[in-house]
Amino acid sequence: MSNRFIPPANIPKSLWSQEFKKLMLPELVVQSWYQIIKRESLEVLAKQTAPRGFEGGASKEDTDKHLAWRYTGSSARVILSMLDPHEELSGIADTYASTFAGNKVxxxxxxxxxxxxxxxxxxxxxxxxxxxxxPRHPLKIFVLSGEISDSAKNYNDDQLAQLAPLLEEQAIWIECESISWDATCRISTSDLIKKATLKSQGYTNKLLVLSNFSGFLEHHGKWKEARQQIENIFLHSRDVNSHAIWLEPQRKTIPRFVSRLLGLFANLFGGLFRNDNTSSSPHGHSYASTESKCQHPLKEHTFNVRLTVLRFELPERKKI
Known part of the structure; x- marks a missing residue:
């Protein structure tokens, strides 16, 4: 636990209530999200209960519903993975710590x-x-976003543009670019990889975040079409200090999906790691789950946050 991103005792009360054991979404997250909700007249929708099993889609209608119903849960899973107030995700916390310890990410x-x-x-x-x-050490972050829905991409871009000057108050400078990305398309993925390769020059710390993807890959049967693209992204993301974090809600199908991911990773990178127990993660990956409560920003009640998270090392060369 010595290299945790943030010890539970140091989590601000604005993010975690020790008394009620619940997360709070950061004020800036709520502000940027609600600005889009209000602009698009989605306030009533955001207060409704989402239909069971809703996962969204590429159309504006589906994007708006996902923004209203699922954005807060997606955000809460990311926050839970970073803060880990129950101390169940030590390997994940280490990854955030090592990644954001540098001055360029x-x-x-x-x-x-x-x-x-x-x-x-x-x-x-x-x-x-x-x-x-x-500590408020100068931190420069380049954010490259890949998304198939134009509406979602626009919402993402608008929020990042709004956040940029506010982040500078805490010595965080961001540069952002978004690209249309279809996980089943080789050309689209090639464009994403090319953009990432060019833009990441000079950035020694790299983090690939994949989230809320199992519904598309597993439930919609797109794993076979997307597998080669995911492999290529992993392969081209390798560097001295490069990791991937994959975040999913807990579902009945997740164990099978996790097995697929671990198999993919073993086939790609198994030879780069020592097959012994001298490391806390001898095979270059870790897998954990946790859950918590989170206060909904527009409702009186809390909602359940159930997280499954995988962490992968993406080494440049064999670990010795």
Whole structure:
């Protein structure tokens, strides 16, 4: 636990209530999300209960419903993975610690949707620095977002543009670019990889974040079409200090999905890691789950946050 991103005792009360054991979404997350909700006249929708099993889609209608119903849950899962108040995700906390300890970080968010993952990461960093839980060393972050829905991509871009000057108050400077990305398309993925390769020059710390993807890959039967693209992204993301974090809600199908991911990773990178127990993660990956409560920003009640998270090392060469 010595290298945790943030010890539970140091989590600000604005993010975690020790008394009620619940998370709170960062104020900046709520502000940026609600600004879009209000602009698009989605306030009533956001207060409704989402239909069971709703996962969204590429159309504006589905994007708006996902923004209204699922954005807060997506954000809460990212925040839970970073703060880990129950101390059940030590390997994940270590990854955030090592990544954001540097002064330049290249962050790839796919599929970005309306921006919940990257925006939550940025706002947690802001909040922790604001409350002196993290030092305010200058931090430059490049955010590359990949998303198939034009509406979601626009919502993501709008929020990042709004956040940029606010983040500078805590010595965080961001540069952002979004690209249309279809996980089943080789050309689209090639464009994403090319963009990431060019833009990441000079960034020694790299983090690839994939979230809320199992519904598309597993439930919609797109794993076979997307597998090669995911493999290529992993292969081309390798560097001295490069990791991938994959975040999913807990579902009955998740164990099978996790097995697929671990199999993919073993086939790609198994030869780069020592097959012994001298490391806390000898095979280059870790897998954990946790859950918590989170206060809904527009409702009186809390909602359940159930997280499954995988962490992968993406080494440049064999670990010795």
């Amino acid at each position: 290249f962050l790839v968010d796919i599929p970005s949707g309306s921006g919940a993952a990257a925006i939550s990461i940025l706002c947690i960093l802001y909040e922790l620095r604001k409350h002196n839980a993290l």
